[in-house]
Every structure is written in structure tokens, then in C-alpha cells.
Amino acid sequence: MNLPPFLLDHWLAAHEFATPPIRYNLAASTGPKWSVDELLALGGGRDIGGVKIGYAPPEGGKRVREALGGFLGVDPDWVVVTTGASEALLIVLCLVARPGANIVLPTPAFSPFAAMADAWGLGVNSYPLQREEGFRQSAEAILVATDDDTALVLVNTPHNPTGAVMPPGEIEALAQKLGERGVPLVVDEVYHPLYFGRQSPTAASVPNAIVMGDMSKALSLAGLRTGWLIIADPELRKRAIDARSYFTISSSPVLEELAAHALDNHEVLLDRLVAVASANRAALSAVMERVSDTVAWAEPEGGTVAFPWFKDGRDSRPFCQALAAAGVLVAPGDCFGSPEHFRVGFAAQAEGFGDALAIFERTLRG
Known part of the structure; x- marks a missing residue:
């Protein structure tokens, strides 16, 4: 590699x-x-001195998963904690990698998307975001970039590096069309819920959508290295947890406690x-x-x-x-x-x- x-x-x-x-x-x-110190002082203060420095469960501890479930309005059982959104990306690529398969990505995009896909032996089909159209992402344009070998489609909203937001109706339409073909939609939401003007709901409850997120961007806590996947399908979620066990075993329980406290005061x-x-x-x-x-x-x-x-x-x-x-x-x-x-x-x-x-x-x- x-x-x-x-x-x-x-x-x-x-x-x-x-x-x-x-x-x-x-x-x-x-x-x-x-x-x-500033973080721990929120909400009347929090003392983490009693947290045991051992392993956390590979899917994440109960407290941080419940906090994330509340933050995103989903069942905490759907949450798989990861080491930032970087590990979340590695996990979803691992789950779909197979000979001859490709994934569909926006261009421009955060460069690790394509680099990590290539590392897993996946081809990349791109859908261009036209600056003259405000870098708009549409279901129709994305579907044009798919083919019979497409194993996964990724959208990033709000988008890095452009700040474009994909309308919720477009996300739902895309997820539905892809679901009919057995292709999962991954929605990278690391900037959710920071919007200017009209607010957009998370895609975490959209059928056939897998959501990636982390504490780095909208919650301004990059150093916690705490991310997540939201996966409703129990079998796919089980495979994701197994992959996480192989990659990093677990998060730090100290960082999970800080993350949970931050989410309580988001x-x-x-x-x-x-x-x-x-x-x-x-x-x-x-x-x-x-x-x-x-x-x-x-x-x-x-x-x-x-x-x-x-x-x-x-x-x-x-x-x-x-x-x-x-x-x-x-x-x-x-x-x-x-x-x-x-x-x-x-x-x-x-x-x-x-x-x-x-x-x-x-x-x-x-």
C-alpha cells in the first residue's frame, strides 16, 4: 500500500x-x-477523577452512546463509537470492500475519502460539484455516477471544503433509490448541526443511510478524537463493531466521559x-x-x-x-x-x- x-x-x-x-x-x-477545565466546568461541573483507565466496550460505553442517541434523536443501540470520523470512514470502507467494486464520492472533497478507498482496493467514481451552482449536491447527479459495481455512495453535508448543504429531500430520495439496489448511502455529518438560515435535520433516521460524525467540527472538540457511526441495521452494525475491535479495540474511557459530558452540554x-x-x-x-x-x-x-x-x-x-x-x-x-x-x-x-x-x-x- x-x-x-x-x-x-x-x-x-x-x-x-x-x-x-x-x-x-x-x-x-x-x-x-x-x-x-472549561469543559468540565459546564453544567455545574464534572469530576472525572474516578474514571477507571481501562478498555471501553468496542461499540462505546453506555453513557456516551446514550448521550449521542439523545443528541441525534436515535436509539442509542444504533450508535457505534469510533476514534474520530477517520476510523468511521475506515470501517464503512472495510465493510463494502470487494474486488472490482467502486464507491461514489463528491469532487472536490476531503482528500482521505479517495485515498482510503484506493487503499482498500476500491475504485472511485466522482460526481462534480459545480461552483456556478453553489456546489449543490443532488440525488439525480449522484445517481448518474453510480454503476452496477457501486458498493457505497458518500455525501458530505455541510460539505468540506465548500460549505454547501444537501437538502433533506434530496438525501431521502437518494437513499431510497440506492436502497432499491442494495447500495448503502453514507452521510458525513461532521459539521451538523451548524447551519446558516434554514436548519436541516440529521439523516440518522433516514432508511438506508449510515451517518458519520465526530466531536471535532460542530462541537469544537477535535482533541477528544471521538466519532461515531449511526447504523440502524443490526447485522451491519455487528460487523462494524467487529471491525472496530480489530482496528482500535476501543476508545479511552476518559475521553468517552469527557465526550458524554460535552454532549450533555452541547x-x-x-x-x-x-x-x-x-x-x-x-x-x-x-x-x-x-x-x-x-x-x-x-x-x-x-x-x-x-x-x-x-x-x-x-x-x-x-x-x-x-x-x-x-x-x-x-x-x-x-x-x-x-x-x-x-x-x-x-x-x-x-x-x-x-x-x-x-x-x-x-x-x-x-
Whole structure:
């Protein structure tokens, strides 16, 4: 197995963990950070000193699965806890891998989707998201990309890196059509429930849909490395739990307890994220209007990232390098197979976002 270079992580690691670190991180796709003390103080406080440092059940402990069931409005028995959404992706690919099979993915997309599919010997059929259409995902366009060898279809909503949201009716129609062919639909919901304007329900209760999620994005707790799969089918869920047992055995019970406590107080986490993301998105929108002679964008409908592009088609990496040298980090579009684009995160920087945008505009005009 020869995995391709993970360009996005290479770019982030070179700047986020540098000494000194980047001044303004607009490449991050997460929300404002929480400390352990801040998290434990929520809801009147929580003491985790008595948690035993052993193994948790492979499907996740009862407390965190019940908290996730309440958060998503599903039976806790449907929940399989994973080590972030990364392990959730590995599990679903493992379950469908077979010789000659393919999976259907959006383009642009988070690069590990295709890389991990290839690692499992799966072909990739892509359905393009057209920026002129706001990167819209539709059931009709996705079904065109399927064939008799399709083993799984994945949609990501809110979408990384574009912020596009797939309408619930389109998800339901797609899941139904795929179900008639015995093909599961995986819905990557790591940014749920962060929406601007109309809210969208989770797809966790949609027949023939498997939902992936984690604590990293909408709940702003990337370091907990706690993700999940929601699988209603008991036989498929049993296979997923077996796969998890082989991959990582279990989560840390300490992290599960922190995750459960966070979920018990998810309104506070989400309120802070919504406040930061909404204010910064509005500020970014104003800048995008001022630089519209050079850069275009589709305003994100959900999530924490946007995917602007240079109207003249130039490679964005030199601009991203110049911007990083000025103290502001965004992610070059070649990390997503779209060199003329760049990804901007607008939720991690709770303070100084306006200063970062001023540097962005000066660098662009320079």
C-alpha cells in the first residue's frame, strides 16, 4: 500500500506547529478551542477523577452512546463509537470492500475519502460539484455516477471544503433509490448541526443511510478524537463493531466521559460556535464583496469553511504562501485537487478575525 502525500496535513503541520506558530489560523476547519477545565466546568461541573483507565466496550460505553442517541434523536443501540470520523470512514470502507467494486464520492472533497478507498482496493467514481451552482449536491447527479459495481455512495453535508448543504429531500430520495439496489448511502455529518438560515435535520433516521460524525467540527472538540457511526441495521452494525475491535479495540474511557459530558452540554458548545462562526462569516462576506473583481465564492450554507477561487484560474499556492509569510494561514486548493481555489476557515479564530482579513485583503491587492 502506497498512500499519497496528505497535502493538507503537510501544509497545516508546517504552520500550526511551527515555532512560533502562525498568528491567525484561517486554515483550520474546527471551531474555537475549549480547555479541559472549561469543559468540565459546564453544567455545574464534572469530576472525572474516578474514571477507571481501562478498555471501553468496542461499540462505546453506555453513557456516551446514550448521550449521542439523545443528541441525534436515535436509539442509542444504533450508535457505534469510533476514534474520530477517520476510523468511521475506515470501517464503512472495510465493510463494502470487494474486488472490482467502486464507491461514489463528491469532487472536490476531503482528500482521505479517495485515498482510503484506493487503499482498500476500491475504485472511485466522482460526481462534480459545480461552483456556478453553489456546489449543490443532488440525488439525480449522484445517481448518474453510480454503476452496477457501486458498493457505497458518500455525501458530505455541510460539505468540506465548500460549505454547501444537501437538502433533506434530496438525501431521502437518494437513499431510497440506492436502497432499491442494495447500495448503502453514507452521510458525513461532521459539521451538523451548524447551519446558516434554514436548519436541516440529521439523516440518522433516514432508511438506508449510515451517518458519520465526530466531536471535532460542530462541537469544537477535535482533541477528544471521538466519532461515531449511526447504523440502524443490526447485522451491519455487528460487523462494524467487529471491525472496530480489530482496528482500535476501543476508545479511552476518559475521553468517552469527557465526550458524554460535552454532549450533555452541547447547547453551550454550539452557542459559542454559532456566535463566532456567524460573525466571522459576515465579515468574510463583506471582504469577498470588495475583492469580487479577483476572487469569487459561494457563500457557505453550513459548516465552518468556504472555498473561494481565483477568477483568472491562477494557482492559489503562491498567494497562500505569501499570506502565511504575513501571518495568516489558509489552505491551498491543490490539497483538494482544485489548485485555483483556497479553503478559508472562519470559526476557529474567535479573536482577531478582522485583523486577519485586513492582512488577507492587503496581500491579495499587493
